[in-house]
Amino acid sequence: MIDFNNVELVGQSTPDPLRYAFARKAAPHSGGKSAPVPPPQVQSALQMALDSVPTQSGARCLYIHIPFCRVRCTYCNFFQYASSKTMIDDYFTALMVELKRKAAQPWTQAAPFQAVYIGGGTPTDLSAEQLRILGRAIHDHFPLTPDCELTLEGRINKFGNDKFESALAGGFNRFSFGVQSFDSKVRRAAKRLDDGDVVIKRIQELVAYNSAPIVIDLLFGLPYQTLDIWQSDLEGYLASGAHGVDLYQLIDMQGLPMHRMVEQGKLPMPADTPTKATMFERGVQFMATHHQRRLSCNHWAKDNRERSIYNSLAKTTAEVLPIGAGAGGNVGGLQMMQTRKMEDYIAAINADQYPVPMMMRAAPGGELTSYVKAAFDRGVVAKRTLNLIVNEDLFGRLMPLFQAWEKNGLVKLTEGYVTLTLAGQFWNVTLAQAMIRTIGMLNDASQSDHVAA
Structure with missing residues (x-):
């Protein structure tokens, strides 16, 4: 029996579910279970997948990782290497070898890619010429849909017109900048470079090119970021003219520089969960x-130029081909994270091996898990889609969970849909995790009943 009074599944019964339904949000992503591939089989398993030509191919994306930053932000868990021209040049040489090798595989050439994302790190730390070469290589070696979205992520700092124009010449058609806040004091405390007015002015200049959508990230809950400053950050988005914005909450992660600086009294405590809920509202x-x-739930667009294709597809069953040190992805039912160690990455490329130290086989029901994650990201679960995936009335079996959520102010139930309330939108990852966990318990119960029978 499943306890639908368990607060970890259904939340607290409270007159203010936005702020108090759960104790805290612990992780930025939700996910299911998977099984490891034995290390001696990793290379052959991946090669077999890349040698295959799918009879049917769904959505697919390309992710390329640039693991360098000039400064580590205090809240960042992705920092790998300080930017160095020599190290970047050596890495870029190896990256291009991996890119061309993977582009030539039968799996890669079997169907076009809908979206490409260059993430990091700070991809804009590449030189102008490297940005142009990278963009052209993607176009020259990979099959892309005519409307393929090519996103370059990075910082405003030292992203001059030479780099922007080279990136455009290389074929990049979307740019995403981690602004986090326009308030200079908040930015300095987070180790962000440049004052806020410099950032706004530079975004306005890039928007004025009218050549590609410019998208920014804003982070709420940072040290020194009051509600008034957050309001100014929101107004800064409009003033910048950016075509889209992501609003993310700060997740407190142990071991990061911000946590240590707070413990040492060098920074004030970041916002608590109720305050972050107010900021989200x-x-x-x-x-x-x-x-x-x-x-x-977290992304808005000013106009139709901003589509956010990669971010949407990456939360579905789309396959993602990873390239670069620290890149993650999934191909042919194999989930992988490439090595983060630069020396190991370059050694693997030079040895004509895949730089993948470990790999997982997607657990049965991966399509269902992906749908749940995508549905909660959008803010609505559809009965018809959910039931079609599993070919049974799973929506009906989950109704006690949905009803408990509705009672606690997290969702609204209508004919065939579960729609997140404002509170549910704030807690969407927590709810997705709870639904995935509940589905697992329902499946375990069904298997036990079958064995007993």
Whole structure:
């Protein structure tokens, strides 16, 4: 029997579920179970997958990782290497070898890619010529859909017109910048470079090119970031003219520089969960007031130029081909994270091996897990889609969970849909994890009943 009074599954019964339904949000992503591939089989398993030509191919993306930053932000868990021209040049040489090798595989050439994302790290730390070469190599070696979205992520700092124009010449058609806050004190405390007015001015200059959508990230809950400063950050988005914005909450992770600096008294405590919930509420209201088009629980667009294809597809069953040290992806039912160690990465490329130290086989039901994650990211679960995936009335079996959520103010139930309330949107990852966990318990119960029978 499943306890649908368990607060870890259904939340607290409280008059203020936005702020107090759960104790805290612990992780930025939700996921299911998978089984490891024995290390001696990793190379052959991946090669077999890349040698295959799928009879049917769904959505697919390409992810390329650039693991360098000039400065480590205090909240960042992705920092790998300080930017160095020599190290970047050596890495870029190896990266291009891996890119061309993987592009030539039968799996890669079997179907076009809908989206490409260059992430990091700080991809804009590449030189102008490297950005142009990278973009052209993607176009020259990979099959892309005519409307393929090519995103370059990075910082405003030292991203001059030479780099922007070279990236455009290389074929990049979307740019995403981690602004986090326009307040200079908040930015300095987070180790962000440049004052806020410099950032706004530079975004305005890039938007004025009218050559590609410019998208920014804003982070709420940072040290020194009051509600008034958060309001100014939201207004800064409009003033910048950016085509889209992501509003992310700060997740407190042990072991990061920010945590140590707070413990040492060098930074004030970041916002608690109720305050971050208030910031989220204000952000949602602000976007509605200014008629921004909502693409997900956390992402808005000013106009139709911003599509956010990669971010949407990466949360579904789309396959993602990873390239670069620290890149993650999934191909042919294999989930992998490439080595983060630079020397190991370059050694693997020079040895004509895949730089993958460990790999997982997707657990049965991966399509279902992907749908749950994508549905909660969008803010609505559809009965018809859910039931089609499993070919049974799973929606009906989950109804006690949905009803408990509705009672606690997290969702609204209508004919065939579960729609997240504002509180549910804030806790969407927590709810997705709870649904995945509940489905697992339902399946375990069904198997036990079958064995007993």
